[in-house]
Amino acid sequence: MQIGLVGMPGSGKTTLFNLLTGNEKPTGPGGADEVYTGSAVVPDQRIDYLAQLYRPRKTTCARIEFKDIPGAKMEHSRARASRLLDEVRSATALVQVVRAFGKTAAMPDEPDPFSDLINYGSELLLADMDTLEKKLARFEDNACKKGDTSDQIALYRKILSALENEQPFGSISLSPAEEDLLSDQVFLTGKPLFAVVNIDEAQLQNSIYPRKEKVESWAAVKNLPLITVCAQVEMEISRLEPQEQIEFMKDYDLTESGLGRLARMVYDSLDLISFFTVGEDEVRAWTVRKGATAPQAASKIHSDISRGFIRAEVFHYDDLYRLGSGQKVKEAGQFRLEGKDYIVQDGDIISFRFNI
Structure with a gap:
C-alpha cells in the first residue's frame, strides 16, 4: 500500500512526510521540486509485546x-503537471495535507483550510x-470508423454527467x-481520500484553527476521515x-503520535487488520483486509503456503497477553485449528500448515 501526500503548495506536505518516514528532505520554497518516497512503521504495541515474549532474531x-507529491504550480509545463497527476493516480490512497498554521516568512498569507480543502x-x-x-x-470517433461501442460511450457519458454535478467517481453506482x-480505468475521485x-x-495548545x-462539518458531510497534526512540533x-519525547508529548497533551493517528485512520477506513506470525526466528505483523x-x-506470506493450505493453527493476541504464554493458551483451550473458510480476525496469531 502506497499513500500519496497531496495538497496545495506550502501546506507542509514535506514536513509531514519527514515526520512520518524519518527523512530530512528539504522543506519550504527552497525544497527540491520532486517526488519523495519513504516508508513508516505502523505503531502497534502488540508486536512490541510479542517481541519481548518470544525474543526472536528478527522483528x-x-x-x-x-x-x-509536489503541488502543481503555474510555472509547471503541461507535461510536468501531467507527470504529477500520474504520480497521484498510481497511489493506493491519498492524504490531502491542508494548511491551517499561521503566517510564516515562506507563507505570508492568512491560511484558509476550508477553501483549500474544497x-x-x-x-x-x-x-x-x-x-x-x-x-x-x-x-465517439472510433465508433464512427469501427462500429458499435455504445455501451462504453453511454457509461462514459453517465460518469461525466455525475462528475459535472460534483459527484466523485467513488460515489457513483455501477x-x-x-x-x-472500467476495469483498466483509474479515477482520482475514486481513490480513498483522507485529510490532515x-x-x-499555538493552535495545538488552544485546539482551534481558522x-x-x-x-469539520464539510468532512462529516463528505464522509472524509480527518485528523489534525502539528507536523513542525512533532518533527522537533x-x-x-x-524519555524526552514522552515528556514533551505530555506537555502538549498528545497521547498518540501523528503517525499513529494517521495509520489508525487509514486502517479503520480501509478495513485493514493485522495478524501475526511468531517464533524464535521472527515475529512479524501482516496486513490484510477484514x-x-x-x-x-x-x-501474504507466500503463494505456496496459500496453494498448499491444509489448516491454520490460531490463537488470539488478547488471550496470549492475558495468560502470558502459548502453553497456557493451549491449556485454557484457546488454541484452535481452522480450515480454509476461517475468517482471520485482527490480532490473530497464526501458524499455517501446508503441503506442496
Whole structure:
C-alpha cells in the first residue's frame, strides 16, 4: 500500500512526510521540486509485546509506503503537471495535507483550510473530467470508423454527467457489467481520500484553527476521515531522546503520535487488520483486509503456503497477553485449528500448515 501526500503548495506536505518516514528532505520554497518516497512503521504495541515474549532474531513490523507529491504550480509545463497527476493516480490512497498554521516568512498569507480543502477536491474532479472527455472523444470517433461501442460511450457519458454535478467517481453506482468496462480505468475521485489539517504550536495548545467548524462539518458531510497534526512540533519532538519525547508529548497533551493517528485512520477506513506470525526466528505483523480467509492471509506470506493450505493453527493476541504464554493458551483451550473458510480476525496469531 502506497499513500500519496497531496495538497496545495506550502501546506507542509514535506514536513509531514519527514515526520512520518524519518527523512530530512528539504522543506519550504527552497525544497527540491520532486517526488519523495519513504516508508513508516505502523505503531502497534502488540508486536512490541510479542517481541519481548518470544525474543526472536528478527522483528518485522507492518509498514506503510508514503510518497510526497509536489503541488502543481503555474510555472509547471503541461507535461510536468501531467507527470504529477500520474504520480497521484498510481497511489493506493491519498492524504490531502491542508494548511491551517499561521503566517510564516515562506507563507505570508492568512491560511484558509476550508477553501483549500474544497479547492483541491475540485481539482481532482476537473482532472477526472478532462481525462474522461478525451477518452469519450476518442471512443465517439472510433465508433464512427469501427462500429458499435455504445455501451462504453453511454457509461462514459453517465460518469461525466455525475462528475459535472460534483459527484466523485467513488460515489457513483455501477453495475457489475459497467465495472468490467472500467476495469483498466483509474479515477482520482475514486481513490480513498483522507485529510490532515496541519496546525501550528499555538493552535495545538488552544485546539482551534481558522474555520475549524466549517472544515469539520464539510468532512462529516463528505464522509472524509480527518485528523489534525502539528507536523513542525512533532518533527522537533521526534528528534529528542525517547524519555524526552514522552515528556514533551505530555506537555502538549498528545497521547498518540501523528503517525499513529494517521495509520489508525487509514486502517479503520480501509478495513485493514493485522495478524501475526511468531517464533524464535521472527515475529512479524501482516496486513490484510477484514473478511480475508485463512488461505488469503497465507498468500501474504507466500503463494505456496496459500496453494498448499491444509489448516491454520490460531490463537488470539488478547488471550496470549492475558495468560502470558502459548502453553497456557493451549491449556485454557484457546488454541484452535481452522480450515480454509476461517475468517482471520485482527490480532490473530497464526501458524499455517501446508503441503506442496
